[in-house]
Amino acid sequence: xxxxxxxxxxFPSRSANEALARxxxxxxxxxLDPTIDELGDIKTAxxxxxxxxxxxxxxxCIGKVWLRGRIFEGGTVEITVRDRGVGIxxxxxxxxxxxxTGGEERSGMGFTIMESFMxxxxxxxxxxxxxxxTMRKRLSARx
Ligand SMILES: Nc1ncnc2c1ncn2[C@@H]1O[C@H](COP(=O)(O)OP(=O)(O)O)[C@@H](O)[C@H]1O
Ligand SMILES: [Mg+2]
Numbered sequence: 748x749x750x751x752x753x754x755x756x757x758f759p760s761r762s763a764n765e766a767l768a769r770x771x772x773x774x775x776x777x778x779l780d781p782t783i784d785e786l787g788d789i790k791t792a793x794x795x796x797x798x799x800x801x802x803x804x805x806x807x808c809i810g811k812v813w814l815r816g817r818i819f820e821g822g823t824v825e826i827t828v829r830d831r832g833v834g835i836x837x838x839x840x841x842x843x844x845x846x847x848t849g850g851e852e853r854s855g856m857g858f859t860i861m862e863s864f865m866x867x868x869x870x871x872x873x874x875x876x877x878x879x880x881t882m883r884k885r886l887s888a889r890x
Contacts (some may be wrong), residue, residue, distance in 0.1 A: 749820040752778055756814040760801045760830070768797045768814050768828075775816045776824045781886050788864035789824060789884060795857040796828040796880045802849060804832025804878060822886035826865075831877035838870050 754775055756766040772793045773786060781789070793814075800812045815827040835841045843863075847855030862868040865882040872878040 751818050753817040754815070755756075758812055758814070759809045760805045760812050760832075761809060762801055764812070765794055765801065768812075769793050770799060771814070772816045772824075772826055775818055779818050779822050779824065779886055780889055781824075782811065785884070785886055788809045789826070790862045792864045792882055793826060793828070795846055795861050796826070796882070799857055799880075800828060800830040800832065800878075802853075804830035804834075822888070824884045824886065825881065826883075827879065827881045828860075829877065832869075834874040834876050835870070835872035836874050838872050841872065842868075864886045866874055 752775060754771060756768065756771060758767060769790045773790050776789050797812060797814070800810075804810060810830060810832055813827075813829040818827045819825070840846055842858040844856040844859045847853040849855070858868065858870065861863060861880070861882055865884040867883040868883040870878065
């Protein structure tokens with residue numbers, strides 16, 4: 748797959764930066780001429796991943812978040828969101844629909860949304876070291 752364009756960003760885990768990340772990835776993905784729905788799905792997936800860094804990875808402090816976006820010939824978007832926060836003890840459990848450690852105000856549907864909206868989701872994590880979420884979406888073929 749030939750890479751057409753890419754971006755790398757680093758930002759503190761402040762909630763304002765969820766919109767920043769979403770806008771940056773949307774501008775990159777827009778270069779592949781996605782449908783409105785596809786672009787909406789990508790933006791939602793980025794928001795979920797970045798929100799997890801803000802809320803879960805660094806619960807009591809502001810930490811760094813690294814975002815990478817890549818677009819490929821043929822219409823594939825790849826997004827990586829990385830933190831050096833608390834990590835996830837059991838990734839399989841964390842990925843289950845409705846599993847949350849966040850209490851009442853969290854739905855536990857973030858990973859489920861990322862996977863279903865993007866098509867492909869990988870989560871690597873180590874307790875005390877951080878988490879890497881990689882998502883890939885293949886856009887529908889356009890004329
Ligand atoms: N970046 C992260 N760092 C640490 N824990 C995380 C991270 N992302 C997700 N988690 C854990 O996985 C759980 C499930 O995440 P998610 O599906 O997004 O649901 P929610 O955010 O609503 O809890 C979270 O409750 C949290 O325990
Ligand atoms: Mg979440």
